[in-house]
Amino acid sequence: MANFRDIIGAFKDKPGGIIEAYHALQKEYNYIPKGAVAEAARVFGISEAQAYGVATFYSYLATEPRGKYIIRICESAPCHIAGADQVIKAFERHLGIKIGETTPDGKFTLEFAECVGQCQETPVVTINSVPYVGITPEDVPAVLDKCR
Amino acid sequence: MGKEMRIVLRNADKIDPNSIDDYIKAGGYRALEKARGMERKALIEEVKKANLRGRGGAGFNAGMKWSFVPPAEVTYVVCNLDEGEPGTYKDRTIVQKDPHTLLEGMAICAHAINSKKGFIYCRGEYPYVVEHLNRAIDQARKKGVLGDFDIEVRMGGGAYVCGEETALIESIEGHRGEPRFKPPFPGVAGLWNRPTVVNNVETFANLPEIINRGYEWFASIGAPSYPGTKVLTLSGDVVNRVAIEVPTNTTIREVIYDFGGGIRDGKKFKAVQIGGTSGGFIPESLLDTPIDFDSMRDIGATLGTGAVFVMDETRDIVDIVTRIAKFFEHESCGKCNPCREGTFRNFKIMTKINRGMAAAQDIENMTLLCKVMQKACLCGLGQAAPGPIVTTLQHFRHEYERKLLA
Numbered sequence: 001m002a003n004f005r006d007i008i009g010a011f012k013d014k015p016g017g018i019i020e021a022y023h024a025l026q027k028e029y030n031y032i033p034k035g036a037v038a039e040a041a042r043v044f045g046i047s048e049a050q051a052y053g054v055a056t057f058y059s060y061l062a063t064e065p066r067g068k069y070i071i072r073i074c075e076s077a078p079c080h081i082a083g084a085d086q087v088i089k090a091f092e093r094h095l096g097i098k099i100g101e102t103t104p105d106g107k108f109t110l111e112f113a114e115c116v117g118q119c120q121e122t123p124v125v126t127i128n129s130v131p132y133v134g135i136t137p138e139d140v141p142a143v144l145d146k147c148r
Numbered sequence: 149m150g151k152e153m154r155i156v157l158r159n160a161d162k163i164d165p166n167s168i169d170d171y172i173k174a175g176g177y178r179a180l181e182k183a184r185g186m187e188r189k190a191l192i193e194e195v196k197k198a199n200l201r202g203r204g205g206a207g208f209n210a211g212m213k214w215s216f217v218p219p220a221e222v223t224y225v226v227c228n229l230d231e232g233e234p235g236t237y238k239d240r241t242i243v244q245k246d247p248h249t250l251l252e253g254m255a256i257c258a259h260a261i262n263s264k265k266g267f268i269y270c271r272g273e274y275p276y277v278v279e280h281l282n283r284a285i286d287q288a289r290k291k292g293v294l295g296d297f298d299i300e301v302r303m304g305g306g307a308y309v310c311g312e313e314t315a316l317i318e319s320i321e322g323h324r325g326e327p328r329f330k331p332p333f334p335g336v337a338g339l340w341n342r343p344t345v346v347n348n349v350e351t352f353a354n355l356p357e358i359i360n361r362g363y364e365w366f367a368s369i370g371a372p373s374y375p376g377t378k379v380l381t382l383s384g385d386v387v388n389r390v391a392i393e394v395p396t397n398t399t400i401r402e403v404i405y406d407f408g409g410g411i412r413d414g415k416k417f418k419a420v421q422i423g424g425t426s427g428g429f430i431p432e433s434l435l436d437t438p439i440d441f442d443s444m445r446d447i448g449a450t451l452g453t454g455a456v457f458v459m460d461e462t463r464d465i466v467d468i469v470t471r472i473a474k475f476f477e478h479e480s481c482g483k484c485n486p487c488r489e490g491t492f493r494n495f496k497i498m499t500k501i502n503r504g505m506a507a508a509q510d511i512e513n514m515t516l517l518c519k520v521m522q523k524a525c526l527c528g529l530g531q532a533a534p535g536p537i538v539t540t541l542q543h544f545r546h547e548y549e550r551k552l553l554a
Contacts, residue, residue: 015321015322016302016320016321016322016323017322018322019302019303019304019319019322020302020303022305023272023303023305044322053324054322054323054324057305057324057325058272058304058305058306058307058325059305059306059307060272060273060304060305060306061305075471076234076235076425076475077235077421077425077457077468077471077472078234078235078383078384078457080468080471081384081385081459081468113273114232114234114306114308114475114478115232115233115234115235115236115425116273117231117236117240117271117273117274118237119235119236119237119381119383119389119455120381120382120383120389120390120391121389122383126273129273129275130276
């Protein structure tokens with residue numbers, strides 16, 4: 001695994017590049033690891049509070065460990081009327097965790113999402129940002145199988 | 149039956165979006181060449197006279213926006229690809245099907261305001277669009293079509309408020325995406341305090357054809373006060389859930405029944421929300437309104453992003469508006485008090501009504517709060533957030549009253 005200092009360092013000459021650096025960190029670790037926020041603050045010349053403020057403002061950035069597969073379920077209005085809450089329940093049942101939690105084996109994290117821009121076929125879930133459209137509760141086991 | 153008119157999507161499904169040669173063969177980058185042969189002032193005047201108005205939701209004359217940029221050593225062109233309004237997938241569709249039309253449009257703007265650097269701010273939900281764009285930019289660089297204008301893609305982090313242009317600028321600068329106080333407007337002091345033009349994907353994508361065919365051609369299409377076409381994205385209980393591009397004098401009814409194929413499963417129409425989740429709800433009686441910006445505003449609705457979210461007779465309006473109120477409570481950035489507290493309180497009251505625990509006074513309180521938010525919120529998010537509540541109270545009040553405590 002790449003060192004987080006090297007990952008952040010690659011963006012040091014990019015003005016405003018801290019968010020890009022955080023995205024790169026998440027690509028490697030699925031979250032922004034401890035110590036990386038302080039390192040980013042140092043590299044981009046801002047206070048640690050500011051760097052932490054950025055890391056916690058955006059819903060795609062996380063400062064706590066997450067699973068290998070991050071499943072996000074859209075619950076915006078077009079997905080809501082198409083039965084997103086039933087899909088959420090199905091994922092919770094199959095994984096034995098609640099929304100916002102990670103499975104004990106560190107494999108899956110369940111998260112809410114707002115619109116992911118695939119409203120032509122609802123409800124929509126994304127797994128590590130890959131969209132799966134028109135998902136019914138019955139589809140959930142097959143979708144999870146793709147991650148094993 | 150109405151016919152689509154494709155300006156922005158003229159190449160969609162006709163060319164290989166991964167091939168710049170295909171785009172050039174279809175006449176691509178000729179408009180840029182023509183624009184570069186024009187005086188900057190004349191180019192801005194051309195766009196102004198075409199009356200191309202912002203396609204992201206605010207509807208501001210693009211040429212006018214450009215004309216505010218003072219002569220400066222460094223200026224920026226920024227493309228808003230933050231597309232966060234639920235029900236909207238038009239910018240993704242445009243870019244996935246024809247990325248070079250966006251790049252060409254940005255380069256035309258760059259010539260007009262003498263800019264050497266552009267940014268595309270793509271929402272964090274679309275990493276695959278970022279890759280797609282980077283491929284296209286790479287091809288354009290290798291071909292040399294962009295000249296000394298360079299474009300860089302930056303990815304957002306899933307914050308709806310970053311669709312607001314000053315919040316978007318803050319985000320590119322690497323900050324929390326909180327809107328700025330205006331003035332100064334970005335045209336004068338935007339990205340890194342330099343003069344900056346921020347336009348939506350669809351606005352830029354209109355430019356090549358406007359330059360190719362002239363402003364008179366464009367200004368004569370659709371509704372005179374908001375000419376051209378609009379890309380609409382259909383979702384919800386409509387048969388055809390697709391992206392379409394139609395002249396702006398098309399009516400809502402034509403959109404839903406001619407292009408959308410009517411309501412699913414033989415059910416009846418109840419309401420349509422246009423422009424995204426902040427848009428107004430529209431009842432059957434207003435379906436003959438044309439979709440252009442001003443006609444929509446006149447009925448208390450919005451054209452917004454062009455999202456068309458259709459609801460059939462079985463849908464529970466109060467439940468849907470409660471869900472929308474939750475969306476705004478989540479997406480409010482917290483910078484200004486009326487929005488931070490207002491979206492929170494609206495969601496509380498809507499939940500109370502939806503659960504059958506509210507009294508008539510709760511509706512009165514919420515109505516007053518909505519008025520305060522529309523006037524006092526710092527940015528468009530908070531000002532528009534009450535829209536769904538206000539318009540459903542206007543057109544579907546009985547659905548609220550049905551849920552009140554006796």
